[in-house]
Amino acid sequence: ETGVTQTPRHLVMGMTNKKSLKCEQHLGHNAMYWYKQSAKKPLELMFVYNFKEQTENNSVPSRFSPECPNSSHLFLHLHTLQPEDSALYLCASSQDYGRGGTDTQYFGPGTRLTVL
Amino acid sequence: QKEVEQDPGPLSVPEGAIVSLNCTYSNSAFQYFMWYRQYSRKGPELLMYTYSSGNKEDGRFTAQVDKSSKYISLFIRDSQPSDSATYLCATTTTTNSGGSNYKLTFGKGTLLTVNP
Numbered sequence: 206e207t208g209v210t211q212t213p214r215h216l217v218m219g220m221t222n223k224k225s226l227k228c229e230q231h232l233g234h235n236a237m238y239w240y241k242q243s244a245k246k247p248l249e250l251m252f253v254y255n256f257k258e259q260t261e262n263n264s265v266p267s268r269f270s271p272e273c274p275n276s277s278h279l280f281l282h283l284h285t286l287q288p289e290d291s292a293l294y295l296c297a298s299s300q301d302y303g304r305g306g307t308d309t310q311y312f313g314p315g316t317r318l319t320v321l
Numbered sequence: 322q323k324e325v326e327q328d329p330g331p332l333s334v335p336e337g338a339i340v341s342l343n344c345t346y347s348n349s350a351f352q353y354f355m356w357y358r359q360y361s362r363k364g365p366e367l368l369m370y371t372y373s374s375g376n377k378e379d380g381r382f383t384a385q386v387d388k389s390s391k392y393i394s395l396f397i398r399d400s401q402p403s404d405s406a407t408y409l410c411a412t413t414t415t416t417n418s419g420g421s422n423y424k425l426t427f428g429k430g431t432l433l434t435v436n437p
Contacts, residue, residue, distance in 0.1 A: 209364070245329065245429060246429060247325065247327075247409075247426070247427040247428055247429050247430075248365070248409065248411075248425075248427040250424055250425065261424070263424075295364050295365075297364070309367050309370075310367070310425065311366075311367075312364030312365045312366065313364050314362065314363050314364050315363075315364050
């Protein structure tokens with residue numbers, strides 16, 4: 206596997222379910238990100254982890270819970286979601302965090318989430 | 322006022338046409354400007370990035386930034402069907418010390434179709 210991988214690629218869940226999204230980067234990067242991409246809206250940054258420590262929480266509701274056990278893996282735990290949470294959830298990584306435009310972010314293919 | 326405005330299109334052009342994609346932004350502190358390309362069912366990939374004002378050319382692609390008018394452009398010469406994708410502009414501030422001032426702000430993306 207190369208680059209940034211995400212599983213599952215598609216997920217349908219009910220509002221009472223608990224599920225997790227997984228992201229793995231094979232690039233040796235130190236920073237990892239979760240983004241939400243909704244139709245007709247800009248990409249929204251959700252969380253940033255740098256060296257396994259959370260450095261950004263962009264006012265995300267607590268029904269989204271991130272976990273970063275090491276620099277290569279990132280999870281997004283989901284519980285009691287709402288239909289408006291249906292979107293494409295993208296994971297990204299970069300060599301470092303906080304150096305502005307010089308930190309190229311590499312994106313995974315995303316998980317298409319549908320909440321019924 | 323949204324921080325980054327981008328016409329979502331869709332934009333349809335014949336093969337070989339010159340394509341012009343544009344964004345405007347409101348925050349004069351933005352210094353880095355990027356264009357990402359996102360193919361259907363894939364994550365965004367960095368196409369070009371520029372720092373401050375000026376032009377940058379890479380093959381058939383030219384990125385242009387005019388900070389005085391807060392205007393970002395991407396030109397595609399001799400467009401090909403393989404250029405059909407959504408193009409996202411993004412920008413960020415940065416501080417030398419890094420940290421929470423760094424965040425990519427994206428436009429909504431413009432869906433481009435190049436017809437053979």
